Amino acid sequence: MYANRQLAYAPTPYIPRSTLSATINLDEEVKLSTTSAERDLNDSLAEIYSIIVTLDAVEKAYLKDSITEAVYTETCSRLLKQYKSNLADETVSRAFGDIETFKREWDLECPRATERLRVGIPATVEQGPTHKPSQQGDSADATLIVNATENFITLLDAIKIGLIEKDTLHPLLVEIIQAVNKVTDQDFESKGKIVQWLITLNQMRAAEKLNDDQAREFQFDMEQAYYGFKATLR
Structure with missing residues (x-):
């Protein structure tokens, strides 16, 4: 019965075409750059x-x-x-x-x-270490205080003589925050300004300078931070 049934369509046989060729070599490494x-x-x-x-x-x-x-x-x-x-x-x-x-x-x-x-x-x-290193009495304290004070003075002197490029100020400011954190963990007046200026300077290119208004504000904030730091030593 099924032998005489006609197919509804005549299947077209597949004949490979010799003109077809692969455009991609699957064994070849794909290069992300050419130069x-x-x-x-x-x-x-x-x-x-x-x-x-x-x-x-x-x-x-x-x-x-x-x-x-x-x-x-x-x-x-x-x-x-x-x-x-x-x-x-x-x-x-x-x-x-x-x-x-x-x-x-x-x-x-x-x-x-x-x-x-x-x-x-x-x-x-930024925040100071949780566990401060042990110190050898008053002499160690005095050394750390002197170091922090000198860092503040160096920064303020740099501003006064016009060294207001990012690549000058940023390292000095990092040294200050590290030095004061070794002396005290108190959140003294304008300490937060040090971190804020670190962030501001971090966004600048190395050769960029603070403009006149920024330089004036920066100097004021650092002077206040210095006075705030000294107040913790009393």
Whole structure:
């Protein structure tokens, strides 16, 4: 019965065409860059991606007390330095854009790393260490106080003679916050201004300068911070 049934259509046999050829060699490695400049750029962007992810993990570990303050400070400082070093290249900086643009482009969710990159210094420097090193009596205290005082005076002198570039002020300000945190954990008057200016300077390019209004405000804030620091010593 089924032998005599006609098919509703006549299937067309497949005949290979000798003119067809593969346009992609599946065994060939796909190159993301064709020039050394493109390769260097991609390597730098990949390095930045890795730094952000690693920094976020380090921040989480520090908050969970999974690593010591010393290890956290050293690792965080190194990652921040590597991040800034990569972005010092103008080509890389243009391709990177800014942190929020980069995160959207590569679907990154790293809020802790984002905040640390915005501040530009480890949390142990920003807030002071939780466990202060033991000190050898009054002589050790006096040495730390003198060091912090000298750092303030050096910064104020730099402002007065017009050294207001980011690459001059930022290191001096880091030294101040580190020095005062070794002396006292009190939140003295205008101490928060030190951190605020650290963040402001961190957003600037190395050769950028404070404008006249900024320089005047910066000097006033640092003088107030110096007086506030000295008040804690009474």
